[in-house]
Amino acid sequence: MAFDYDKYMRPGKLPHIWCPGCAHGIVMKSIIRAIDRVGLDKDRTVIVSGIGCASRMPGYVDFNTLHTTHGRSLAFATGVKLADPSLNVICVAGDGDALAIGGNHFIHACRRNIDITMVVFNNNIYGMTGGQFSPTTPHGKLASTTPYGNPDYAFDVVELSMGAGATYVSRGTVYHAVPLERQIADGITHKGMSVIDALCTCPTTYGRRNKLGSATDMILWFKDNTVGIKAAERLSPEERAEKILTGVFRQDIKPEYCEEYQKIIDMAKGA
Amino acid sequence: MSGKEVFYQGNEACAEGALYAGCRFFGGYPITPSTEVAEFLSRRLPRVGGAFIQMEDEIAAMASIIGASLVGKKSLTATSGPGMSLKLENIGFACITEVPCVIVNVMRGGPSTGLPTGPGQSDVMQAKWGTHGDHPAIALAPASVQEIFNETVRAFNISERLRTPVILLTDEIIGHMREKITIPEKGELEIWDRPRPDCPPEEYLPYDTSKGIIPPMADFGSGYRWHVTGLNHDASGFPTNKPSLVQPEEERLMAKVTENLDIIEKYEHLTKDGAKVGIVAYGSSARSANAAIRLALEEGIPVDFIRPITLWPYPSQPTIEMAEKVDTIVVPEMNLGQMIDEVQRCIEGRAKVVGVNRVDGDPITPENILEKIREVA
Ligand SMILES: Cc1ncc(C[n+]2csc(CCOP(=O)(O)OP(=O)(O)O)c2C)c(N)n1
Ligand code: SF4
Ligand SMILES: [Mg+2]
Numbered sequence: 001m002a003f004d005y006d007k008y009m010r011p012g013k014l015p016h017i018w019c020p021g022c023a024h025g026i027v028m029k030s031i032i033r034a035i036d037r038v039g040l041d042k043d044r045t046v047i048v049s050g051i052g053c054a055s056r057m058p059g060y061v062d063f064n065t066l067h068t069t070h071g072r073s074l075a076f077a078t079g080v081k082l083a084d085p086s087l088n089v090i091c092v093a094g095d096g097d098a099l100a101i102g103g104n105h106f107i108h109a110c111r112r113n114i115d116i117t118m119v120v121f122n123n124n125i126y127g128m129t130g131g132q133f134s135p136t137t138p139h140g141k142l143a144s145t146t147p148y149g150n151p152d153y154a155f156d157v158v159e160l161s162m163g164a165g166a167t168y169v170s171r172g173t174v175y176h177a178v179p180l181e182r183q184i185a186d187g188i189t190h191k192g193m194s195v196i197d198a199l200c201t202c203p204t205t206y207g208r209r210n211k212l213g214s215a216t217d218m219i220l221w222f223k224d225n226t227v228g229i230k231a232a233e234r235l236s237p238e239e240r241a242e243k244i245l246t247g248v249f250r251q252d253i254k255p256e257y258c259e260e261y262q263k264i265i266d267m268a269k270g271a
Numbered sequence: 272m273s274g275k276e277v278f279y280q281g282n283e284a285c286a287e288g289a290l291y292a293g294c295r296f297f298g299g300y301p302i303t304p305s306t307e308v309a310e311f312l313s314r315r316l317p318r319v320g321g322a323f324i325q326m327e328d329e330i331a332a333m334a335s336i337i338g339a340s341l342v343g344k345k346s347l348t349a350t351s352g353p354g355m356s357l358k359l360e361n362i363g364f365a366c367i368t369e370v371p372c373v374i375v376n377v378m379r380g381g382p383s384t385g386l387p388t389g390p391g392q393s394d395v396m397q398a399k400w401g402t403h404g405d406h407p408a409i410a411l412a413p414a415s416v417q418e419i420f421n422e423t424v425r426a427f428n429i430s431e432r433l434r435t436p437v438i439l440l441t442d443e444i445i446g447h448m449r450e451k452i453t454i455p456e457k458g459e460l461e462i463w464d465r466p467r468p469d470c471p472p473e474e475y476l477p478y479d480t481s482k483g484i485i486p487p488m489a490d491f492g493s494g495y496r497w498h499v500t501g502l503n504h505d506a507s508g509f510p511t512n513k514p515s516l517v518q519p520e521e522e523r524l525m526a527k528v529t530e531n532l533d534i535i536e537k538y539e540h541l542t543k544d545g546a547k548v549g550i551v552a553y554g555s556s557a558r559s560a561n562a563a564i565r566l567a568l569e570e571g572i573p574v575d576f577i578r579p580i581t582l583w584p585y586p587s588q589p590t591i592e593m594a595e596k597v598d599t600i601v602v603p604e605m606n607l608g609q610m611i612d613e614v615q616r617c618i619e620g621r622a623k624v625v626g627v628n629r630v631d632g633d634p635i636t637p638e639n640i641l642e643k644i645r646e647v648a
Binding site: 010013042043044046048058059062063064065066067068069072075076077078079080081082083084086087104105108261264265267268269271 | 295296298314317318320322324326327328330331332334335336337338339340341342343344346360361364491492493494496497498499500501502509510
């Protein structure tokens, strides 16, 4: 039977603001399917975002939704979660939102290992403001503010999340939508901070400027240029260096923030 | 007032007042001279099943309390100068989304890092105009430790009832000063909660004002699924840029304050026969003003006094009355002249207005003010 998206979409809110060919819709779809797979109660689920094209996603879906200020989704979400740890809290953020202006909140949410699932819509660019470089724009690439090529080097979202202490860390792509959905579902069920680096595309402000072909070409690029971490073991170091690794990089059981705080409440009440 | 007597610092009284008002969430970041509010609540909040969190910065602290308030918890943050500057963007978010919360600014000296351990009153205009865009502003400025307790309770009450952030402006002097205060018995002070919806969830429109200027607010997780955005929005809560919807909504945010002055405005107005000099002073400067008025009277100079306890919206009416009676109004403040502009604005030339201003990190003394009184009397 066909998947019933209507159950999760807010009536009358489409069409969305995204450009034709924008891959943010695929990530949204993966999140909805993951929520359905896990069976979350819509009333008990909060979706939080910052500002950017990706961050407009919560407006379309029928949950408790919170569209905040640029970069701050995790900080708002931390208040929501700690105020009522029984709520399911999911954050959606663009790469700029999550890692530039929101970078501090990102590493600290990871460090606390608070039970929030963070999906980074990583299109390597500031889409909404017209294509300025972001912390994940590769070195040398063109953006409206790097007319001579990007002098910066990009963050690796997976390495950053693991270094900061997130306990579920994965990377998927919009070409591999089914594994992406599974990763998001696993991130939601995982107790602790989960980061899913969802590689996606902005044909309008990034693809065109860097001559990456059509919207479809950009998505197909992931097919040939990514490799699962298991399969990567069979490649030579040179071959591997050419590819972006995908899959689940970490899934650890560690004390979760709200559970630790509950211990403090119990202790203080006893005192 | 019956209740428990304690010898408290202003910052402790603020934290105790917050608990009395029903605060169950605090998000903060350490900064002198406000830190004791956080320290006190880190101890006390878990005892009542509430939560305290030290966030990574003040931006995050402000964000966290808005998030917690959306879940239905009365929420507080406390900071000083540099931290207040960082909170501003998210304070505007709370204004436009109409999420109740209380922000304490224990004012210190100087711009930037300035005088971290010295008092100041230089953030009074920031409290009104700090966040960008037109927005409603409510700021309370207590002048004693007991008043800090009471005004913190009132800050929560107003914030809840009007669904808007309220700023409590204290300063290093009263924040750190100890005085004996009475913590009233439970029930002695009224506690107000935000209006919550009673319609079926499918009929809920989060910004529906057909039944009044302050729409009921549903807790996240309570079955009313709604959308919160800092974009201008319509009654359903979803973004709109339709001029015919944006203008009335922005005007309504302001009207929440202007149409509820009866619960917001609070001031002391003391008059003396034949006074030709008046003083307008707030916060710790009002304490020195009080002493100066006593000393002046001993010298035979009667002086009228207005002490705004609610600083924003500013109490224009008594100030106009004062201006119609006296020749000169003295405005002592620990800044280089901020509320003096507001006094001048509302009296429209009815009297002469002069300032007594200090930003050197020392309090304004009664003598500083007395000197000015003698000069203009
Ligand atoms: C404080 C602040 N600074 C700057 C902006 C402008 N701004 C809006 S979206 C955005 C970047 C969005 O890029 P990203 O997070 O990667 O999301 P995308 O649009 O690519 O999905 C910026 C810089 C803002 N809204 N707020
Ligand atoms: S600008 Fe880029 S990221 Fe934004 S909607 Fe268009 S394609 Fe998507
Ligand atoms: Mg982006």
